[in-house]
Amino acid sequence: MYRGFALRRAAQTDARFLGDMLVEAANWRAGGVRPRHEVLTSPEHRRYLAGWKRMSDDGLVATGEDDAPVGAAWYRVLPQNAPGFGFVGAAVPELIIGVHPLWRARGVGRSLLRGIVQLAGTEGHARISLSVERDNFARNLYRAEGFAVVGEGAIRDTMVRGTL
Numbered sequence: 001m002y003r004g005f006a007l008r009r010a011a012q013t014d015a016r017f018l019g020d021m022l023v024e025a026a027n028w029r030a031g032g033v034r035p036r037h038e039v040l041t042s043p044e045h046r047r048y049l050a051g052w053k054r055m056s057d058d059g060l061v062a063t064g065e066d067d068a069p070v071g072a073a074w075y076r077v078l079p080q081n082a083p084g085f086g087f088v089g090a091a092v093p094e095l096i097i098g099v100h101p102l103w104r105a106r107g108v109g110r111s112l113l114r115g116i117v118q119l120a121g122t123e124g125h126a127r128i129s130l131s132v133e134r135d136n137f138a139r140n141l142y143r144a145e146g147f148a149v150v151g152e153g154a155i156r157d158t159m160v161r162g163t164l
């Protein structure tokens, strides 16, 4: 399998790149063109990144051969009174993942996913959740990596995986 990338722990200084990946996730559908500023200031998306890196935030950045970031997965514990799309409980972190378009379908996403599940476990989280629109192929990736659907909305599913 082609690799050519490495994973490292996400730092506070990665906020801008994580913002890029949040925009990719919001615009996952082919032709999705919500402008960066609009995504990053919208209430439904800014909660995943505002104030990064908080005490309970953690994540991984995938880097290419020149150490430039090419993808990221991170999690955040969101409160019950301001939950994310994939909220399942006040102590269960919610995952966000995105890979730069030029780097997709090379194993980066799967590698980030495995790494972030492991990281969440070592940081003491028994479970991790996410939300995915039903027609996003990423749903199959999550299933293959052990996430199970625990809630079905009109267009999005909530999925959860244990970290052990």
Ligand SMILES: CC(C)(COP(=O)(O)OP(=O)(O)OC[C@H]1O[C@@H](n2cnc3c(N)ncnc32)[C@H](O)[C@@H]1OP(=O)(O)O)[C@@H](O)C(=O)NCCC(=O)NCCS
Pocket (backbone or CB within 6 Å): 024, 025, 026, 027, 028, 097, 098, 099, 100, 103, 104, 105, 106, 107, 108, 109, 110, 111, 131, 132, 133, 136, 137, 138, 141
């Ligand atoms: C979803 C995403 C993170 C996956 O990352 P990736 O690096 O492309 O994924 P991988 O290369 O590890 O591929 C994982 C699996 O998905 C499959 N896959 C990759 N791209 C695909 C596509 N466009 N359509 C269908 N399947 C695809 C791969 O074949 C692979 O399965 P396989 O190993 O059995 O062949 C990435 O595509 C992305 O950033 N998408 C836009 C943002 C997004 O949708 N984020 C998730 C929001 S919930």
